[in-house]
Amino acid sequence: MDDAALFLPRLLLGIAIVAAIAGAAPLDPQQLLALRALGLGAHPRADPCGGEGAAVNASCDAGAPFRRVTSLALTNCSGTTSVSAAALEALAPSLRALAFADCPAAPPRALPPEQLASGLRAFSCTASLRRLSAVWLSHLANLTELTVADTPLATGSPTELAVVVSHMEHLTRLTISNANLSGFLPHHWHCPNLTHLDLSGNRITGAIPDTLTLLGGITHLNLSSNVLNGAIPNSIGDLISLTTLDLSNNTLSGGIPDTVSTLPELEVLNLGSNRLNGSIPLFLAEMRGLRELNLENNDFDGMVPFTAKFLSRLRVFRAAGNGKLCYNRSVLSAEIAVGVAPCDKYGFPVLPPPATARSERSADYDDGGGDAETDAGADTRGGPSAAVLGAAIGLSCLAFLVILLVCLCKVCR
Numbered sequence: 001m002d003d004a005a006l007f008l009p010r011l012l013l014g015i016a017i018v019a020a021i022a023g024a025a026p027l028d029p030q031q032l033l034a035l036r037a038l039g040l041g042a043h044p045r046a047d048p049c050g051g052e053g054a055a056v057n058a059s060c061d062a063g064a065p066f067r068r069v070t071s072l073a074l075t076n077c078s079g080t081t082s083v084s085a086a087a088l089e090a091l092a093p094s095l096r097a098l099a100f101a102d103c104p105a106a107p108p109r110a111l112p113p114e115q116l117a118s119g120l121r122a123f124s125c126t127a128s129l130r131r132l133s134a135v136w137l138s139h140l141a142n143l144t145e146l147t148v149a150d151t152p153l154a155t156g157s158p159t160e161l162a163v164v165v166s167h168m169e170h171l172t173r174l175t176i177s178n179a180n181l182s183g184f185l186p187h188h189w190h191c192p193n194l195t196h197l198d199l200s201g202n203r204i205t206g207a208i209p210d211t212l213t214l215l216g217g218i219t220h221l222n223l224s225s226n227v228l229n230g231a232i233p234n235s236i237g238d239l240i241s242l243t244t245l246d247l248s249n250n251t252l253s254g255g256i257p258d259t260v261s262t263l264p265e266l267e268v269l270n271l272g273s274n275r276l277n278g279s280i281p282l283f284l285a286e287m288r289g290l291r292e293l294n295l296e297n298n299d300f301d302g303m304v305p306f307t308a309k310f311l312s313r314l315r316v317f318r319a320a321g322n323g324k325l326c327y328n329r330s331v332l333s334a335e336i337a338v339g340v341a342p343c344d345k346y347g348f349p350v351l352p353p354p355a356t357a358r359s360e361r362s363a364d365y366d367d368g369g370g371d372a373e374t375d376a377g378a379d380t381r382g383g384p385s386a387a388v389l390g391a392a393i394g395l396s397c398l399a400f401l402v403i404l405l406v407c408l409c410k411v412c413r
C-alpha cells in the first residue's frame with residue numbers, strides 16, 4: 001500500500017530528474033504532429049524547441065512531462081503548406097506568438113479556436129497567407145501586437161479597420177500596412193496602451209478624425225500613402241508622446257496647425273506630398289528634438305524661416321516642390337535649401353523661365369553644386385553658344401551651296 005502510494009511521486013520525480021539531466025522534456029506529441037502538418041519538423045528526430053540550429057523557428061515552455069510551443073514563426077515556407085484548423089487547435093493551449101513571413105500558405109478557413117483567440121498575444125503576417133480575413137483577425141481579442149504587412153486583407157465594409165480592432169483593447173503595437181485596407185479611420189479607439197500605429201500604404205479615405213486624441217500614449221503614427229483629405233486636426237497636439245509623425249503622400253490640405261508646437265518629443269515630421277499651404281511656421285525651429293523634417297511637394301509659400309544652424313542639426317530636410325516657397329540668400333545657401341528657389345528682394349521666389357525643371361534636376365544629381373543662380377547662369381551661357389554654333393554651321397552650309405550652284409551654272413554654260 002505504502003509502496004503503491006509512493007510509486008507515482010517517485011516516478012514523476014524520476015522523470016523530472018531525467019528531464020533536468022537531459023536538458024528538457026520532449027515536445028507534446030499532439031503539438032509535434034501539428035508542426036508536421038504545418039510542414040515543419042519533417043526531420044523525425046529534430047527538436048523544434050532546440051533553440052539554435054533547430055529545424056523549426058519556435059520556442060517552448062519548460063513544461064513537464066511535455067514541453068509545449070509558446071511561439072512559432074513560419075518563414076519562407078512552401079506554397080503547398082496550409083494552416084489547418086486541427087494544427088491550430090493542437091497548438092492553441094500554449095501558443096502566445098504566431099508569425100508568418102514570406103509564407104504563401106493557404107489561410108485558415110475556420111475561425112480561430114477559443115483558446116487561441118484568448119491566449120495569443122502577438123500575431124504577425126508579412127507577405128504571407130495570400131489574403132487574410134478581417135473577421136478572423138478580429139477574434140484575436142487579447143493581442144498586444146498585431147502586424148499585417150504586404151498581405152491583402154479581405155475587404156468590403158468601410159468600417160473594416162474598426163471591425164478588426166474594436167475588441168482588441170490590449171493593443172500596444174498595430175501595423176496594417178500595404179494591406180489594401182479601405183474605408184475610414186475609426187472615430188473610436190479602445191486601446192489605451194497603443195504606442196505604435198502604422199496604417200501606411202492602404203486606401204484609407206476621409207479626414208483624420210479629431211478623436212485621434214483618444215490615442216494619448218502614442219509615440220509612432222504612420223498614416224502615409226493613403227488618400228486622407230481635409231486638414232490636419234488641431235487635436236494632433238494632444239498626442240504629447242509622439243516622436244514620429246508621418247502623414248506623407250496623402251491629399252491633406254490647409255496649414256500646419258500651431259498645436260504641433262506642443263509635441264515636445266517630436267523627432268520625425270514627414271508631411272511631404274500633400275496639398276498643405278500657408279507659410280512654414282517658425283516654431284518648428286524651436287522644437288529641440290526634431291531630426292527629420294520633410295515638407296516637399298506641397299503648396300507652402302513665403303520664405304523658409306530657418307537658420308543654417310538649425311538646418312545643419314537636422315538629419316533630413318526637404319522642401320523642394322513648393323512653387324511659391326523661397327529662401328533668403330543671406331541666410332541659407334542652395335546647398336542647404338536644396339530644390340528651393342532663392343528669394344528676390346521682395347521675398348518672392350526668383351524664377352527664371354526654365355528654373356523649376358533645372359533646380360529639380362540639380363537637386364537630384366548635383367551633390368555639392370554651387371548656387372542655383374550660377375547653375376542658371378551656366379545654363380543661359382550654354383544656350384546662346386549652342387545657338388551660335390548651330391547658326392554658324394547653317395550659314396557655312398548655305399554659303400557652300402551657293403558656291404556649288406554658281407560653279408554648276410558656270411559648268412552648264
Ligand SMILES: *[C@@H]1O[C@H](CO)[C@@H](O)[C@H](O)[C@H]1NC(C)=O
Binds near residue numbers: 057073099
Ligand atoms: C525566427 O523568428 C524570429 C521572429 O520570431 C525572426 O526574427 C528570426 O529571423 C527567425 N529565424 C529564422 C532562422 O527564421
Ligand SMILES: *[C@@H]1O[C@H](CO)[C@@H](O)[C@H](O)[C@H]1NC(C)=O
Binds near residue numbers: 076
Ligand atoms: C527560401 O527557400 C528557398 C528554397 O525553398 C531557398 O532557396 C531560399 O534561399 C530561401 N530564402 C530565405 C531567405 O531563406
Ligand SMILES: *[C@@H]1O[C@H](CO)[C@@H](O)[C@H](O)[C@H]1NC(C)=O
Binds near residue numbers: 117118119141142
Ligand atoms: C485575455 O486574457 C486574460 C488573461 O490571460 C483572460 O482572462 C481573458 O479571458 C482573455 N480575454 C479574452 C477576450 O479572451
Ligand SMILES: *[C@@H]1O[C@H](CO)[C@@H](O)[C@H](O)[C@H]1NC(C)=O
Binds near residue numbers: 171
Ligand atoms: C495597460 O498597461 C498597464 C500597464 O502595463 C496595464 O496594467 C493595463 O492593464 C493595460 N491596459 C489594457 C487595457 O491592456
Ligand SMILES: *[C@@H]1O[C@H](CO)[C@@H](O)[C@H](O)[C@H]1NC(C)=O
Binds near residue numbers: 152155156180182
Ligand atoms: C483590393 O480591394 C479591392 C476592392 O476594395 C479589390 O477589387 C482588389 O482586388 C483588392 N486587391 C487585392 C490585391 O486584393
Ligand SMILES: *[C@@H]1O[C@H](CO)[C@@H](O)[C@H](O)[C@H]1NC(C)=O
Binds near residue numbers: 201268270
Ligand atoms: C511609414 O511607412 C512607410 C511605408 O510603410 C515607410 O516607408 C516609412 O518609412 C514609414 N515612416 C516612418 C517615419 O517610419
Ligand SMILES: *[C@@H]1O[C@H](CO)[C@@H](O)[C@H](O)[C@H]1NC(C)=O
Binds near residue numbers: 225226227249
Ligand atoms: C503614394 O501613394 C500611392 C497610393 O496612394 C502609391 O501608389 C505610391 O507608391 C506612394 N508613393 C510613395 C513615394 O510612397
Ligand SMILES: *[C@@H]1O[C@H](CO)[C@@H](O)[C@H](O)[C@H]1NC(C)=O
Binds near residue numbers: 255
Ligand atoms: C490654403 O488653401 C485653402 C483651400 O484649400 C484656402 O482656403 C486657404 O486660404 C489657403 N491658405 C493660405 C494661407 O494660402
Ligand SMILES: *[C@@H]1O[C@H](CO)[C@@H](O)[C@H](O)[C@H]1NC(C)=O
Binds near residue numbers: 331344347
Ligand atoms: C534676408 O536676410 C537678411 C539678413 O537677415 C535681411 O537683412 C533681409 O531683409 C532678408 N531678405 C528678405 C527679402 O527678407
